[in-house]
Amino acid sequence: MSPGLASVDDFSHNQFRYIEDPFPFYALMRERSPARLSGTIFGGTWLMFRYADCARLMQDERLSNARSAVPLRFLPPEQREEFADMLDIYGRWLAFHDGTEHTRNRRQANRGYVPFTDAYLEPRIQALVDGLLDRLDPTGFDLISEFAFPLPAMVIADVLGVPVEAHADLNRWTDDIAHLFGSTSVSVEHLRRTRESTRQLADFLASEDNARRSRAEGGLLHQLREIEVRGHRFSERDVVAQAALLLFAGVASIRYLIGNSVHALDAVSPADRELLLHPGTARPAVEELLRVCTPVSFVGRVAAEDFEYTASDGTAVPLREGQPLLLYVASANRDPEVFERPDELVLDRPLPNRHLTFGVGRHLCFGDPLVRQTTRIALSSLYRRWPGLHVPPQEANWNNNLGFHGFTSLRVTGEAPEHRR
Numbered sequence: 001m002s003p004g005l006a007s008v009d010d011f012s013h014n015q016f017r018y019i020e021d022p023f024p025f026y027a028l029m030r031e032r033s034p035a036r037l038s039g040t041i042f043g044g045t046w047l048m049f050r051y052a053d054c055a056r057l058m059q060d061e062r063l064s065n066a067r068s069a070v071p072l073r074f075l076p077p078e079q080r081e082e083f084a085d086m087l088d089i090y091g092r093w094l095a096f097h098d099g100t101e102h103t104r105n106r107r108q109a110n111r112g113y114v115p116f117t118d119a120y121l122e123p124r125i126q127a128l129v130d131g132l133l134d135r136l137d138p139t140g141f142d143l144i145s146e147f148a149f150p151l152p153a154m155v156i157a158d159v160l161g162v163p164v165e166a167h168a169d170l171n172r173w174t175d176d177i178a179h180l181f182g183s184t185s186v187s188v189e190h191l192r193r194t195r196e197s198t199r200q201l202a203d204f205l206a207s208e209d210n211a212r213r214s215r216a217e218g219g220l221l222h223q224l225r226e227i228e229v230r231g232h233r234f235s236e237r238d239v240v241a242q243a244a245l246l247l248f249a250g251v252a253s254i255r256y257l258i259g260n261s262v263h264a265l266d267a268v269s270p271a272d273r274e275l276l277l278h279p280g281t282a283r284p285a286v287e288e289l290l291r292v293c294t295p296v297s298f299v300g301r302v303a304a305e306d307f308e309y310t311a312s313d314g315t316a317v318p319l320r321e322g323q324p325l326l327l328y329v330a331s332a333n334r335d336p337e338v339f340e341r342p343d344e345l346v347l348d349r350p351l352p353n354r355h356l357t358f359g360v361g362r363h364l365c366f367g368d369p370l371v372r373q374t375t376r377i378a379l380s381s382l383y384r385r386w387p388g389l390h391v392p393p394q395e396a397n398w399n400n401n402l403g404f405h406g407f408t409s410l411r412v413t414g415e416a417p418e419h420r421r
């Protein structure tokens, strides 16, 4: 069914028809109603669909990132108390800080990340990728559960200096958190499960064993404890929270990016896919996959004060302090005002590719080099090993929220289909 403007009132991140193919809806909104108030999402949220508005608002200092409690708005205040320990962790995330507090915490985390250069990470990520690929049966395997699911958790665990064997738990815990922040409505049962997952993740990151291991490995978990910038150190609770943020931010997003990319690359000839195999051409190809296949559909903000924003089409957007906005990067990335042939995957699209997949401004994704490197190594290794890798026709299984957009299973085969041989 093609979308109508009226459908914005039932638009949600948890409805299958939007999850399956949100792009016609985004196109319609960009053209006809690029700044739109949804009365249903979080009790009144402005949704922005054009590149110009998304990019501008991501950098607007009248908006705040202090939005850790937005998904709990539907609860009466006394019931929110039940989730205070969980919100305490999220409230410490540097992603949800503004101004000088954000600058200080980001600088501090950045300093801890200094040893993790591309050159240091390259052989480590390659070894994890090869280890997973060696176990696959090229006649048919589930790309997600057998490759894209374990890999990102293993990579980030390795960076943190905690056991990569914990990948299944890390995926489970962070998926519950991703569902909370990617959805537009969650149940109390889900909140309770997420509180438990957050507690288990925090206990894992705080454990003596993992502290010792990370210290011995020179891992980021240890660096976060040790780094002092201008006399400031993270408290133990802050260390655990920032490490949990890195896992939450990176695990599901890289997983879905790999799945979405393999799905999109299925429509591309093996000769074009070779672009991924060579350093010079892989860079623009990965940027284009980031643009078209972004797993993160939106970036959230809340108004820090009452003010009126004028959208790119002239719509007046009156904002009340505390009111949420959702800025749809997945829509911005296909805005014809910015990109030629916006819906096409053009693997040699010239750089710079101005996609908003990692945001823009002071909150630009902290993990973008790790994402680019992991994605390049994962995809080039897959297609180098099996140049004819393809996705046979099948029912797709999607993650159940649009915030983290991607497949939960995707069967592929390493053998070329008959017509391509």
Ligand code: HEM
Pocket (backbone or CB within 6 Å): 058, 065, 094, 095, 096, 106, 156, 245, 246, 247, 249, 250, 251, 253, 254, 257, 294, 295, 296, 299, 300, 329, 356, 357, 358, 359, 360, 362, 363, 364, 365, 366, 367, 368, 370, 371
């Ligand atoms: C495909 C993968 C990823 C995508 C699409 C993505 C996307 C984003 C976006 C759009 C933002 C900006 C949010 C804003 O403006 O409020 C962001 C922030 C952030 N990302 Fe990522 N991310 C990915 C992977 C990762 C990884 C692997 C890590 C770390 C290991 C990471 C850590 C962070 C952190 C810490 C922030 C907050 C930065 C700040 O507020 O200063 N992300 N990410």
